[in-house]
Amino acid sequence: MDAILLQVLNGLDKGSAYALIALGLTLIFGTLGVVNFAHGALFMIGAFCAVTVQRILNLSYETVDESQTDFLGNALVVKTPYVEAWFGAETGGAIIDWAVPLAILFAIPIMVFVGYAMERGLIKHFYKRPHADQILVTFGLAIVLQEMIKYFYGANPIQTPAPEALSGIVNLGAIIGMDIVYPVWRIVYFFFSLLVIGGIFSFLRFTTFGMVVRAGMADRETVGLLGINIDKRFTIMFGIAAAVAGLAGVMYTPINSPNYHMGMDFLVLSFVVVVVGGMGSLPGAVLAGFLLGILESFASMNEIKSIIPGIDQIIIYVVAIIILLVRPRGLMGRKGVMEE
């Protein structure tokens, strides 16, 4: 029983990342009608925002310690971060320790700017072009972004730990008399994603801006005829979608050390999630994200693997095929979207 509950937790956790990425992808698709293959790269850039903040906080001055030697036998150069020098070792250390949560503040403006620049600089020229062209141009862009990160940060994963206070484990089962331990940061990630998803939905639901955007998603031309500049709002939505992907990336870094190709690793999966959810449906994307996350976790249980060997390798694709054959437009897709 606790094994199953644990896998549900794992599934929700994986699903959080899938749902956040798919949500942004759907926002872009639903508003601008663009198939964005660079979305994984946005997730990756978000993660490297966290790395960058960590690096900035760790900027150090060097002192030579004669008592120790480095690998060449010279006197060891000891690095002390400026932050520690300014605020004292304890406060400074604490600031560095909280690099990942601090990176959220850094990542939001950066990601909105990146998204805005991408849309204005490149993608706006592709609204009238075939989806295949959009795929090619965004894929090319994704490669360029990823290679730029590789050039500056290398190809190996870079560790970005969670704050000490949030990196232990907690026994969730204690309340119901079971033994279910789970990492604190993963719980944080789950609630964070709920917060972001809830934020986006209430933004679209309860603000005038959101209402106009939703109206524009349903019928762009009519909204345009009403004298509303829908394009500008859609550009802003692109920025917001980029920020959602970026935040998903920032908070993901303590779970798995980020590397430059993490975006590509998520790309195929996030498209499967979006399509299973139904093109253009925001609730569909979220639902499919959590659903596939949970199914993936269950499929990796030993009991299930012993019945169907290798099922964990293909479960996502099997589910996608079945759902698409049973429900032609995914779980919650609208008719006529992306079918030609």
Added chain:
Amino acid sequence: MFGMNKNDTTMLLLVAVLTMLAPFILNPFPTDSGLAQFNAGYPDLMQRFVIFGIFAIGFNILFGLTGYLSFGHAAFLGVGSYSAVWMFKLLSMNVIPAILLSVAMAGVFALVIGYISLRRSGIYFSILTLAFAQMSFNLAYSVLTPITNGETGLQLTLNDPRILGVSQTADGSIPVTSLFGMEMRSTYEMVVGPWAFQFNVGYYLSALVLLAVFYLSIRIFRSPFGLMLRAVKSNQQRMNYTGLNTRPYTLAAFVISGMYAGLAGGLLASMDPLAGAERMQWTASGEVVLMTILGGAGTLIGPVLGAGFIKYFENIFSKINESVLHSWFSALPDGLEDLLVTLVYPFVGKGWHMTLGILFVLVVVFLPGGLVEGGQRITTWLRSKKADGNKPTSTTEPAE
């Protein structure tokens, strides 16, 4: 000629001349000059040019004509390769049965996957094909290792039970692939002054196959069947309303393009008897999509150009390293030399992906019709310079 109009005949002849003379055309620089780095006229790369050209031509029959964007075509290439290597292992080192089996097996796989996937259209179709291909890749990499030899890729060994032929040659090595005794790897090298040109049996076999399937694709494009497929692309609903069931047509196109992919896979394995699982990965499927769009989807020659373009980058640009750069710029003063090397280095060698990505973006932004449109613009420009040029005889006309 051969039931083709004049333009198509010209183009086929042009392709024939280009492929037959490729060893010369692709080796324009003397062997020991600094620019020899850019020579592409060695057997392996020439083979890859034409084989991936075949792959892209086949993909274009589906995508260019019907507009169905498959993201899983690499699976058929992989199936073709595995079939061919198994044929070498079990039957004979002759490439004919291997290629036949790979085409047939890819056809069967395409029939099954196409039958299911074509129940949906648009992006739903793309994701279905992607899902099938990724499933094949994941299984080939791990669970199906007894058949595919997993990560390492399926290779020949010294104790293959070959029915027609020997397990190992007299000197104790693995026999090589051949066509009735003509070894695929045998190469004749012609030295002309400082140039060295290589003529390889395997390349010429692949090139002849390319010509044959290129001819076939011209015929398909110009046939009533091709017209029907184009009608599907422009408005499938209207086709359905006229009481016509389009599914058999699209399925036929899917299977034909799958068989092209299988043929390419079989040829790859014939040139170099190894079948790696990563041939089926989604990135490989994505690559053929890029080749086709980059070259010009829906045009006859575009996919071949796109294939050549990408393979050239992969094999030539990735080999330019820091010391090669230093030698290029060694004539310059030291400071300038270092500066240039620093500026260029991120885009070659380990940075070749970066250059490729930038070129994707540039081509698709400025040449919506792909490289073919670039070619057309140049010819129009040249023609407009000549006052008397008023005959529009473009050799590379888009299909639409």
Added chain:
Amino acid sequence: MSNSKFTRRGMLKTGAVAGAGVALPTIFTASSVAAYTNEPTGGSVTLGFNVPQTGPYADEGADELRAYQLAVEHLNGEGDGGMLNTFSSKELQGNGIMGKKVEFVTGDTQTKSDAARASAKSMIEKDGAVMITGGSSSGVAIAVQGLCQEAGVIFMAGLTHSNDTTGKDKKANGFRHFFNGYMSAAALAPVLKNLYGTDRNAYHLTADYTWGWTQEESIAAATEAMGWNTVNKVRTPLASTDFSSYIAPVLNSGADVLVLNHYGGNMVNSLTNAVQFGLREKIVNGKQFEIVVPLYSRLMAKGAGANVKGIHGSTNWHWSLQDDASKAFVKSFGTKYGFPPSQAAHTVYCQTLLYADAATRAGTFNPCGIGEALEGFEFDGLGNGKTLYRAGDHQCFKDVLVVRGKENPTSEFDLLEVVEVTPAAQVTYPIDHPMFAGGALGTCNAG
């Protein structure tokens, strides 16, 4: 930088010859019948360095390339000579190989067997490379080794740890200096026994491909032989990024040791996830829970940061070794690049020197001659103590290092500390060992 044939002087000279060629286009000569593939005829010899430059192992590939460049410099008599001065064989004079200047070409394997073969082929067909070396994964090494056998050139394997490279997929033209899964297991088992006792329950997580399987088989056999019980062996998909759903079942499985048969990015993620789930603080059956990583890569371990502390594994070589050869190598690498070399860099440097030395001793670049010179060759002074290139399977037998994640690292390179140097005799196995059975070297091919 002058280790390329494309020098300015060469270009001017070529220009003149090219002019002559154009003037006399009727001179057609067929290629001369060479004794073996790519016989070097001029004043130089070309080696092909085929390493991953894109993809997840790009940084390891970059480190290998650095070591290759260093080796070429030392062979050509530039720099401080590095391990040339400590190498037991004194044939190499710093005048290239047999007076021929060493030049090199590089290529990108992309860590895909297909791309690696394409790159190796271009080196052989276009650049006239007489030896191919490199790689950072077993699949690629085995694929390229097969190609070199067919093409008739020597393959000096880089980082490849699967038993199969010199086991069922061994080839007469291929040679491996790096250690393998069996050796890791044989070296680790006694250390684990001393540390954790004989009454342990091990749970294996294994990357689901050939290398993972041979590693799992080796370490399970070695630990079972000393009394450990194997609770479960679970295969994880290569593409996994989040291992939580594989780690969670470990918690209540009754296991008290987790063995991670993962490498590279997989290893970083699975180890990070295991530590996240509090496995290191866990007490099972009254014993402290332990994690073992059979194959360590220092470059990659950096990505796991503090999570590696106190975790045991094995490595082919480590820069903190204090013998003269290792010190000489670290000094010349560190002086040139500013950081210490990785085990991948060390093994490819050794392979290059070993090839050059074998060619010099054989007096030829003919792969069959070089093969003979390498087979049964005993040497010392390359950082691993006394080493034997066994004739029967072309595997090097040398000491294996058992390492542990360091508790108080003094620098970003100082991640691992050597716990024990397991002597070569303890990791040696018979050629017909079942884990290595099923293949044959065949005969050497000179093209």
